[in-house]
Amino acid sequence: MSISGSKKKIIDSAQALFHRHGFQQTSLDDITRVSGVTRSNLYYHFNSKEELGLEALRERIRHYEAEVLGPTLRNTSFPPAERLSEFYRRVATYHRSQVPPAGCPFGNLAVEMCGTNDNFREMLSSFFDMWEDALESCIRQGIESGEFRGDYSPRIMAQMILSHLEGMVLMVKTHRTMEPLDSGTVMIMSLLKAT
Amino acid sequence: MSISGSKKKIIDSAQALFHRHGFQQTSLDDITRVSGVTRSNLYYHFNSKEELGLEALRERIRHYEAEVLGPTLRNTSFPPAERLSEFYRRVATYHRSQVPPAGCPFGNLAVEMCGTNDNFREMLSSFFDMWEDALESCIRQGIESGEFRGDYSPRIMAQMILSHLEGMVLMVKTHRTMEPLDSGTVMIMSLLKAT
């Protein structure tokens, strides 16, 4: 059984609006307006705004794994350094396409929801863990292959890279320039290189 | 003439509520409830919720410079590495005191407001610049004294440290554990050390 057309439209519109305006700041009327789907149909597919929010997040995570992590960090047909570099390149391309910069969809949601809603928090927490795992594997393989320095544990480096990335994207959104992301990624790639 | 008692109460309560629940998600009634000041009195002191928000932010920035940056990063009576270390220590102490972790007051606000309100965005943008300046000076002096490695420009390192810090604090909020901040600061201190 496949997802009906309306349901997909709702989720797509909700994702875009939640990303740009936040979950709480997006009204169901906003979503019906953008998706062209009626309010009653929305409540036919979802029992509450929270349920829609969680499903939109789940779908975004699924999409991110398939379209970003899979082809880059986890793509073992390329050497680790190239994978990481390609990952950064895709991140930059994505954020360059958002004008004005809207920040990381996951980071934004984490800031907004983690203090008040445990369902969102837990989903985001395990997503960040999974993201970190992908980075860690890539780095570990890079150390083994001699491309990356081996004096820090892959886990610690992965943690650092993920936090740093989230922070850079926040700076891009705040300063409205890609510069922090561009120079930051160059620095990390250089720092990771084996001496 | 000093600020009236009520105005201070309003700003203090607003700061705490904005930090924990966000600007938009905090109602003026919430603020009157916590501060014990009436709604009409609030509108006597501030022309709008936005004006209150901006003043609360301005005050927080002032406080942060005086109570955090001044005694640590800018405190030239200590050597740079010790200053940075003390800075990290204070950040950790602050976030350890918030249960559950509420994230960075500035980072949270940036995520929430930078897409929709240029007054907030500009104030936060120049605040982050100023923060980066404080880090840069400290690092530059550390390089000159030979404590820190000199193969990256102080500006780039400062940028990296600030982004990384904001990201770590986001992780602390999401995962509800101080571990990312604790191990992340250790790693940065070690990375900066001159070889």
Next chain:
DNA sequence: TAATTAGGACTGGGCGGTCAGTACTACTAT
């Protein structure tokens, strides 16, 4: 014929913001 979509009216509550008026103090003109 069962799932899906459309349409619209409605509820109860929360929201930011407005307003006319009170109380108090201090300065000033007579």
Next chain:
DNA sequence: ATAGTAGTACTGACCGCCCAGTCCTAATTA
């Protein structure tokens, strides 16, 4: 001395709007 004036601090009642969610009917589609 007194009456008037002005500025500050504060109050409670109120307004119109928007929100998530409900309810019901009816058409359409697979």
